[in-house]
Amino acid sequence: MSRYTDYSQGDTPSGSEFYEIPLLDVPRFLTCSLASCIRPAVRNRGCPICILNLCAIHILPQHHRCPSINLLDNAAWEATIGNEVKELLSEVNVPELVRVASTHRGGISCQFQPGTHLGDGSMMGCANYHCWIIFDDGIKWIVRIPRTASFDDVPQDLVDYLVASEYATLKFLEKIDTPTPKAYGFGLSSDPKNLVGEVMPGQSFYVNEATDEQKSHVYSQYADFLIHISHFPATQACSLHPDGEKTMESAIASNRFASLGKYGPFSDPIDYFSSIADLHLDLIADGQLYPEYPKEAFLFFRLLKDRAAPVLAAASTSTSGFFLKHVDDKGDHILIDENYNITGIIDWQFARFVPACEAFGPSLITADLGKLYSGLLGLSTGDKNVAELLKQKGREDLAQYAVGSELAKRFHFGLTVGLSKNEAMGMIGAVLSLLDVEISDKGITGWVESEWDQAVSDSRCAKIEKLMGDLEREGLESKK
Ligand SMILES: [Zn+2]
Numbered sequence: 001m002s003r004y005t006d007y008s009q010g011d012t013p014s015g016s017e018f019y020e021i022p023l024l025d026v027p028r029f030l031t032c033s034l035a036s037c038i039r040p041a042v043r044n045r046g047c048p049i050c051i052l053n054l055c056a057i058h059i060l061p062q063h064h065r066c067p068s069i070n071l072l073d074n075a076a077w078e079a080t081i082g083n084e085v086k087e088l089l090s091e092v093n094v095p096e097l098v099r100v101a102s103t104h105r106g107g108i109s110c111q112f113q114p115g116t117h118l119g120d121g122s123m124m125g126c127a128n129y130h131c132w133i134i135f136d137d138g139i140k141w142i143v144r145i146p147r148t149a150s151f152d153d154v155p156q157d158l159v160d161y162l163v164a165s166e167y168a169t170l171k172f173l174e175k176i177d178t179p180t181p182k183a184y185g186f187g188l189s190s191d192p193k194n195l196v197g198e199v200m201p202g203q204s205f206y207v208n209e210a211t212d213e214q215k216s217h218v219y220s221q222y223a224d225f226l227i228h229i230s231h232f233p234a235t236q237a238c239s240l241h242p243d244g245e246k247t248m249e250s251a252i253a254s255n256r257f258a259s260l261g262k263y264g265p266f267s268d269p270i271d272y273f274s275s276i277a278d279l280h281l282d283l284i285a286d287g288q289l290y291p292e293y294p295k296e297a298f299l300f301f302r303l304l305k306d307r308a309a310p311v312l313a314a315a316s317t318s319t320s321g322f323f324l325k326h327v328d329d330k331g332d333h334i335l336i337d338e339n340y341n342i343t344g345i346i347d348w349q350f351a352r353f354v355p356a357c358e359a360f361g362p363s364l365i366t367a368d369l370g371k372l373y374s375g376l377l378g379l380s381t382g383d384k385n386v387a388e389l390l391k392q393k394g395r396e397d398l399a400q401y402a403v404g405s406e407l408a409k410r411f412h413f414g415l416t417v418g419l420s421k422n423e424a425m426g427m428i429g430a431v432l433s434l435l436d437v438e439i440s441d442k443g444i445t446g447w448v449e450s451e452w453d454q455a456v457s458d459s460r461c462a463k464i465e466k467l468m469g470d471l472e473r474e475g476l477e478s479k480k
């Protein structure tokens, strides 16, 4: 397939000169829902109210007038979620699910029970809705179904891949004897799109609700888990995929925002880090990510690619191999009993094997999220606590990563969904500081302007200039 898309023979959208520039043939999840528009839809920004996926232009408030879901009144919000659950349940092949589950337990009969999706005891997470399989002897299994609201624009084959990969990761974790749910099976969207596993005892660990002593107790067990993981490297940066009864190293399963496709696997850390940044650069230039501040977002990921990726790759050379990393390890993925003993570690969607500096670097569980969002630097007390525990347990090497790779944490965190332009500027400032880049007295704004001048040789900059021109014109139109 050509690297360029030629729209000269087809219809071009009216009022736009955007397509005069040859477009890099960037993969898209969806095309804008408006029939007359051929731009790509912005990823992860489908509207749950009008069920449209809009492009960088049509997502502007003068074109798309739905309120934010956060601003809906309770009744409207509940109706939206209720419709989503109804649709999800309509796709579950209950007789088949129950038959397969029963076969796994020697014919003990069972029933399917939808999970609560609102209020107390809700089984609805950001990315997955959960139901039950209840056996006649009282044993309960959980059924995990990817949510439409989180994956509505994600191509079906990628959703299938995410489910299969999470299953393979659980199988790997079971084999190396870690406290994770035992997975019994998965079905793809062509069948029921779910993952079935055992229910683990315990409550989610919320860092902010724990005393220092309780935190330390959890961190000590978490350090043991990291040490255990360090004994089972993969040969590539990859995600796992089922391969018959075994698991195989395969392409990396998207990212924690489900805004990337599959990529890799990579045998060299530099290729892993560079590719992630490069994929973002393509998507930003194509108007599929961060349409509110494409220039700043582009320069952020260009900085990650050109300056941070080599530093991170070099930081991983002392430990060969790649290690399993949970992508959303902010604490509630850890289940604990009343004495803060870890009973299970859950939610392994998007898990991947990554270079050591990322796998053992400071995680979200010990991060000061306020600082991370604001772009302020500095390791938290928790980061240092985990490092000290690793050292006490004889793993000075892992302790070094735990306090030495704030850059790896920021690379992984990227520009999280929903950041304002100012917050993105703060993120740029933080990465520049970590890379010891001197900033002139014109500050980050001055850095953005001078970097942009230097970036023009990248053909993607012309696309961004054009996109910004279109966005500006739309802004002026709306004020007429
Ligand atoms: Zn809408």
Ligand SMILES: [Zn+2]
Residues within 6 Å of the ligand: 032, 033, 034, 037, 038, 039, 054, 055, 056, 057, 058
């Ligand atoms: Zn559009």
